[in-house]
Amino acid sequence: MDIIVRREAFLYTVRNLPNSVLHKAMSENKTPSTAAEKPWTGRFTEPTDAFVEAFTASVEFDQRMYKHDIAGSRAHARMLTHVGVLTADECNAILNGLDEVEAEIHNGEFQWSISLEDVHMNIEKRLTDKIGDAGKKLHTGRSRNDQVATDVRLYLRDEIDTIAAELKRLQGNIIELAEREHDTIMPGFTHLQTAQPITFGHHMLAWNEMLQRDGERLMDCRKRVNTMPLGSAALAGTTYPIDREFTAKELGFERICQNSLDAVSDRDFVIEFTSFASLLMMHMSRFSE
Amino acid sequence: MPQKKNPDVPELVRGKTGRVYGHMISLLTLMKAQPLAYNKDNQEDKEPLFDTIDTIKGSLKVYADMMAKVDVKKESMYEAAFRGFSTATDLADYLVRNGVPFRDAHEVVGKAVRLGVESRRDLSEMKLEELQQFSDAIKEDVFEVLTLEGSVAARNHLGGTAPQQVQTAATEAKNRLLK
Known part of the structure; x- marks a missing residue:
């Protein structure tokens, strides 16, 4: 239910964007987020336009699948460990970290970020902030x-x-x-x-x-x-x-x-x-x- | 308007049907020109799906709750059935069973109904002699088929409306639900 409430709040924000953030972003063509924040910026030399960023983001609606995204990541981490791509320690760090992230989202304490585009990147970024390099290895063999x-x-x-x-x-x-x-x-x-x-x-x-x-x-x-x-x-x-x-x-x-x-x-x-x-x-x- | 009680819930469910159809059409359109493999277009699959799920869950819940509270006005429904010459087919079937060709029986019933309309009476409210003026195949036992109870009870076969069949069908329906 709280997701729906937040979604309503987001839609309200977007409807009001032309007078605030979007208008500013369109005229200045600068992004409010730093390029370094995005894990996929290697190929890009210029920061993302703020309007394009908001236009292409899906996190405000795909966050309702957070439990399933985390369940998929748990299974993927266990499989990577099973085949020897991750160590048991890395796997445990990932599983514990995912538990914490899930609890944060469940309790409404999670800060969703539009510049991280979608539910997947928001969760992975938070996981990596918590557990470090093991979090960056979770996405191995996956897209x-x-x-x-x-x-x-x-x-x-x-x-x-x-x-x-x-x-x-x-x-x-x-x-x-x-x-x-x-x-x-x-x-x-x-x-x-x-x-x-x-x-x-x-x-x-x-x-x-x-x-x-x-x-x-x-x-x-x-x-x-x-x-x-x-x-x-x-x-x-x-x-x-x-x-x-x-x-x-x-x-x-x-x-x-x-x-x-x-x-x-x-x-x-x-x-x-x-x-x-x-x-x-x-x-x-x-x-x- | 203080005198009205509006059926808001069913009307809203009826109204919400359009948005679900719309979601299906938008998804079909979303996919129709996508080359292999993944394209960003696919991000547009979620909102139609989510709204479809929310809409049907809400509609099912409100209907399940509503069905548990349905109070049937038996007298009004009985009266409505009684006032529409609804046993006319039963009179025709009766005549056919007594040797009258179906087309002739149809005509006899038409005449009897016309008399009913003119005198504002149901077929079951007429005198035997009045009905017999249209066909001498009509006997005293005709009134058994002209009652509403007789009419429904006579349709006593699989899929028919007889109360006995309804009980059997309900039991069968419950068994299927448990599967």
């Missing part, structure tokens, strides 16, 4: 491209389970009502005109049938969501001796994405979920008539 795809899938998998439970609660209440009113008579309609008498229980169970199919679609969608892109790195895989089965097991993924190019780029699983959601809302909208 934000496969990291974010993994975060979205982990996040969506959790939300699907919450939604499935709530859908079942709705169905349970509908079925209970149908049982209670199994012999209550009401008009049945065709073309908006009274056609034949029906029972109210029968009418309610019609909605339940639609919601049942929606639930089946959701669980089918979950199978494809629950597939792991991590290990695909930026696009082509990685030169490190990673063990994707190990990471998948750690994260509870049923399957592993079989092609790195596909894994980092396609979002069909999100579209599939929104198509489930569209059908559900279409049914609930009819139900609302």
